Amino acid sequence: MNGLWWRCLSLCIFIGTSIGAPASEPSSDDNYWAQRSRFLIEESQVSLGGRMHFEYGERAANNILMAAKEEEVDEGFVDPSSFLPARNFLTVVDEVRGSSTFQIIEKMPKGAALHIHDTALTSADFVFENITFRDDLYVCRPADGSFQFRFRRVADKKVTCASSEGWELLADLRANSSIKDEVDTRIRQAMTMIVPDPAKAYPNVNVAWIAFQNIFITIEPMLTYLPVYEDYYYQGLYELYDDNVLYLELRSTLPTLYDLDGNQYGPIEVARLYKETTERFVKNHPDFIGTRLIYAPLRNANDRQMDDYLTTFAALRKEFPDFVIGFDLVGQEEKGEPLARFVDKLRAVSPSIRLFLHAGETNWNGLSTDENLIDAILLNATRIGHGYALLKHPRVLELAVEREVAIEVNPISNQVLTLVGDMRNHPASFLFARDYPVVLSADDPGLWGARGLSYDFYEAFVGIMSRSADIRALKQLALNSIKYSAMPDEEKVRAYEIWTEKWAKFITDMTYEYSIVSRSKRSCEVDFVPT
Amino acid sequence: MNGLWWRCLSLCIFIGTSIGAPASEPSSDDNYWAQRSRFLIEESQVSLGGRMHFEYGERAANNILMAAKEEEVDEGFVDPSSFLPARNFLTVVDEVRGSSTFQIIEKMPKGAALHIHDTALTSADFVFENITFRDDLYVCRPADGSFQFRFRRVADKKVTCASSEGWELLADLRANSSIKDEVDTRIRQAMTMIVPDPAKAYPNVNVAWIAFQNIFITIEPMLTYLPVYEDYYYQGLYELYDDNVLYLELRSTLPTLYDLDGNQYGPIEVARLYKETTERFVKNHPDFIGTRLIYAPLRNANDRQMDDYLTTFAALRKEFPDFVIGFDLVGQEEKGEPLARFVDKLRAVSPSIRLFLHAGETNWNGLSTDENLIDAILLNATRIGHGYALLKHPRVLELAVEREVAIEVNPISNQVLTLVGDMRNHPASFLFARDYPVVLSADDPGLWGARGLSYDFYEAFVGIMSRSADIRALKQLALNSIKYSAMPDEEKVRAYEIWTEKWAKFITDMTYEYSIVSRSKRSCEVDFVPT
Structure with a gap:
């Protein structure tokens, strides 16, 4: 029973303000709008980061960040097709x-x-632009459209290649201008999940x-x-x-x-x-x-x-x-x-x-x-x-x-x-x-x-x-x-x-950059004021 | 503070066995597999219907139901494309x-x-097969492919119809065998959300x-x-x-x-x-x-x-x-x-x-x-x-x-x-x-x-x-x-x-039908035993 109470208490402590706050009880005669505000504040307080206080400069930086975020979300609310x-x-x-x-x-x-x-x-990008252009990279191109790669001094006959061409030096393929672009496009495609229509390409988890x-x-x-x-x-x-x-x-x-x-x-x-x-x-x-x-x-x-x-x-x-x-x-x-x-x-x-x-x-x-x-x-x-x-x-x-x-x-x-x-x-x-x-x-x-x-x-x-x-x-x-x-x-x-120092710089830079941008915006506006 | 404790206690009572059960504490020296089983049982007990006991006949009926459900889920697990x-x-x-x-x-x-x-x-189906075949149903077919319907004694000139044909008696349209099928197909389509490719037809909530x-x-x-x-x-x-x-x-x-x-x-x-x-x-x-x-x-x-x-x-x-x-x-x-x-x-x-x-x-x-x-x-x-x-x-x-x-x-x-x-x-x-x-x-x-x-x-x-x-x-x-x-x-x-009575019948019928089916299956199997 002690165990029960201890765990119960821990839970209560964990849930914290959320349980201890009778303020938003809807049965209270309190003003509805005050209740509603408290409700939103309480939900915000129990959320990720919600208990933190804004520190030096953060509020101004936050305004910049939130203006960007809210614009994006609110645009999505009106036109969901725009919501990334x-x-x-x-x-x-x-x-x-x-x-x-x-x-x-x-x-x-x-x-x-x-x-x-x-x-x-x-x-x-790095793999394609750097690695695939290195010396000694051989490729095997089976008929199913896949690729096999292997770095070798010379073409490796011990490793089977299901292509009539056998192992080819990628540099040689690229020297052939009639196929270079196609080979490169297909190599790029083989290195990521990116496709034009993922729902069609990947209809389920398997x-x-x-x-x-x-x-x-x-x-x-x-x-x-x-x-x-x-x-x-x-x-x-x-x-x-x-x-x-x-x-x-x-x-x-x-x-x-x-x-x-x-x-x-x-x-x-x-x-x-x-x-x-x-x-x-x-x-x-x-x-x-x-x-x-x-x-x-x-x-x-x-x-x-x-x-x-x-x-x-x-x-x-x-x-x-x-x-x-x-x-x-x-x-x-x-x-x-x-x-x-x-x-x-x-x-x-x-x-x-x-x-x-x-x-x-x-x-x-x-x-x-x-x-x-x-x-x-x-x-x-x-x-x-x-x-x-x-x-x-x-x-x-x-x-x-x-x-x-x-x-x-x-x-x-x-x-x-x-x-x-x-x-x-x-x-x-x-x-x-x-x-x-x-x-x-x-x-x-x-x-x-x-x-x-x-x-x-x-x-x-x-x-x-x-x-x-x-x-x-x-x-x-x-x-x-x-x-x-x-x-x-x-x-x-x-x-x-280290993080704290970088964070402070991030906050300062953001507000500074923003002030530059808005100052230059203002000066533009001034320029265009009809005289 | 009293309020807090009362609410805390209610919460504990609500969460019930889940809090009161120290058995599955992973730190215990208890046998792992016994712990794991208790864990699964506890999760089942806090779930919808999980505290109920099987009543008369329900266990047998449940076996029939669960055999069907599990077959369907397990097939989906292997081949997700089959999972409806x-x-x-x-x-x-x-x-x-x-x-x-x-x-x-x-x-x-x-x-x-x-x-x-x-x-x-x-x-x-009822709307189409019954309502649209009633007397006095007029239809207007604007060029955008939509339909307007209205029951009237005669075509209603007061209500505008954006079609050169004006309001037409649906029965007359159907009497014209060259357009009947197309009209009916389109009326059916206009009455439900059903389309071959919903993701394409309804890309977002708006x-x-x-x-x-x-x-x-x-x-x-x-x-x-x-x-x-x-x-x-x-x-x-x-x-x-x-x-x-x-x-x-x-x-x-x-x-x-x-x-x-x-x-x-x-x-x-x-x-x-x-x-x-x-x-x-x-x-x-x-x-x-x-x-x-x-x-x-x-x-x-x-x-x-x-x-x-x-x-x-x-x-x-x-x-x-x-x-x-x-x-x-x-x-x-x-x-x-x-x-x-x-x-x-x-x-x-x-x-x-x-x-x-x-x-x-x-x-x-x-x-x-x-x-x-x-x-x-x-x-x-x-x-x-x-x-x-x-x-x-x-x-x-x-x-x-x-x-x-x-x-x-x-x-x-x-x-x-x-x-x-x-x-x-x-x-x-x-x-x-x-x-x-x-x-x-x-x-x-x-x-x-x-x-x-x-x-x-x-x-x-x-x-x-x-x-x-x-x-x-x-x-x-x-x-x-x-x-x-x-x-x-x-x-x-x-x-x-009323529900209880129907439920009892549901349970009895299910087990009875199943016993018939399995009996006939068994007799089939007996018939096919090679002699």
Whole structure:
């Protein structure tokens, strides 16, 4: 009974002002409009960032931001066809880039990226424009329209190529002006999910995942060439840094790398490459905090493979105790094994292993996919990847909130992989409305024309949160990303300090730029005053 | 402080076993699998119908129902393209009709229909096959492809017809075999939202609502012919009755009716027609409880119109104190006036007026449409129509649950009017998972090929609830519909008695039929045993 009361009390404390405020009881004789205002204020106060006070300069900056956001939302209210978050991201990437709200968000220091996958970290533009133009890249073009890539000194006869042309040097193909453009167009297409009509191309989750996995299958043999892998990752860090992100927790399958001499590089070596490249990046960009690694092999595994994963993980932890922070399993939840399958093995190594588990990245309800959420929480996951189905599981939600298990929300990924059409239906609106523990990430930005976190922040801020959610909600997201990261405390303090400084600059710059713009506008107006 | 504690305690009592059960604390040393099972049981227990015990025969019936449901869900899990609730209802009506789960639900006594609109109550088949073949129906066919209908003794020259043919007797058109089929096809099309590609035809809520309203504009002048209005309504009651619904609360704008002699009939006379036709129907079908009326004129009104509404409502209440139960405003929330606009007028007549308010039938968040929810709850609404945006408003949700303000969920309507694509994203999954006060209704079944409540029950049961939600969830929905209706208590008792008897028969019939089928199956199998 004591337990009951203690938990009840915690819940009451948690729900806080919402329970303690009898003011908006409709039965009161109070003035209706005062009640209504208090009601709106209370809802705002329990929402993400709603308890924060505006600090120096933030109110002015907020006015600028909100003018942009409100214009966009209100235009959508009148003409829903103009509202970008209601449409598939794959068809509106360029329009998002033109949004004033987005342009402000781009400049905002967004904290940490806590849910991004290795070979989808970096923009396809970089892969196409840089990687595919390197020497020694061979391509095989089977009749089904797919591509296989491989760096080699000479065409590799040991690896079968289902094309009568066999392995061809991409540079040679490009030298042939009659096919260059077509080849380049098709290579670009093969590297992202972008299509003119996503609803037709990806009618359901299985079809979308096949296309999604095919991209990985296509690009991985090109990216896993050792020097490319390093450059791709370095560029990925740069794109995050350039997008005002200061830290990354990267999920990697740690794929085997190769070089032109036939050497192969296993998980420990790949992790070392990540660690050393990060150090090099941080040396060049001292206000970037760094990266940590979540070892995240494929969930479609059998018992023996799972044993191998855990053995590898133990070796990684031993070698890089501060760098490799935890474990996850990746791949389409419907098709792979449910977490329940591996519970005993995971518990056998627990609690020495921190789990950052994908769970409930699904529309299903009452199936193994959404029940992964139950295992994630019972396995004491540190964070939950996606948790899209969380609202369907009241007990999991309750425990996640109580124990501050942050939910890693990736809006654009969920839309591209067909979980949600219109962002306004994304279940994170519920989490935002209650300030539940949420971090926002980009999952696989390189695969859909995004870069860094700004696009997902935009979709969440304009499309998922309330119209009234303001700069404090964005600030809270950034702070959450530091709070719920796996950085040690002293590093969190440093991250917070760096972030605070950047935030202050962001606020000052915004108000300054705006004052310039409005001053020049005013002077234009003066110029045009009829004399 | 006392208030706080009392409310805290109520909340704890409300949340019930979920809080009182420390058993599934993941930190316990208990066996994981036992914990996991308890977790699933707890989630099931807090869900819709989850606290009910199986009564006589129900377990066997449930096995039959769940075999059908699970087969359908599990097939969808493997091949999502086969899963009907993930697709637009307008494209799968016929397939739904073929579902075994649907066929069981059709036979189930579903209780009361609490959210249906007057001129969308009855199937378009009846309108087409019966009403359009009546004498004296004139049609005007403007060049834009629309239709205008009007019953007249002779072509009406006073009413303009933007067609060179002027008003034509439909019977004459049909006598012309060269155009009959085309005219009939187009008349049928003009009466429902059904199109081959809804996503293309209705790309957003505004476009969908224009098409939706055009149907009302097309059919109303035909339906408001006095004898037709009566027959249409009688047929509507019959379709509900035939679908095992025993009571209706009908929202009506109380449109002006007319006859061939140029007489017009106002709200009081229309309400009397409803009352008397209901009495006639009940006399012929004594196990149908009856109808009550919610006066629900258009929300797109100015102050003077609102005053007129309230005057009309007062007159209706005076004339039919037991029959006319309350007030609502209808029409697209984005386009009409927000509730806030009329708060003072509504409060001036409160509490003499019971409100059944449409609110939050929208995807927006933080706009006048979803903030209608705040006014609905502050105005002490008896029930809330749709409440689709409810999860975005924590305080409204909290108060709705605390004060048992039932949410009238209309899944198919929400999908057809583009709020949700895949039913698995419908926010009612959250309400079902927590057994929050919900009733299920059909909104405008006649406009999309539905009939009665079965189609919406099917979508909710298979598409929105958990795979494990069983016959008790359906039973709870039926019981909720009686509980949250505006029937006086003694009538509720009678409704409950009639329903209980029908439920017992439903259960017995289901198990009996199944035993026949399986017996005949077994005998077939015996016949085919190779000798």
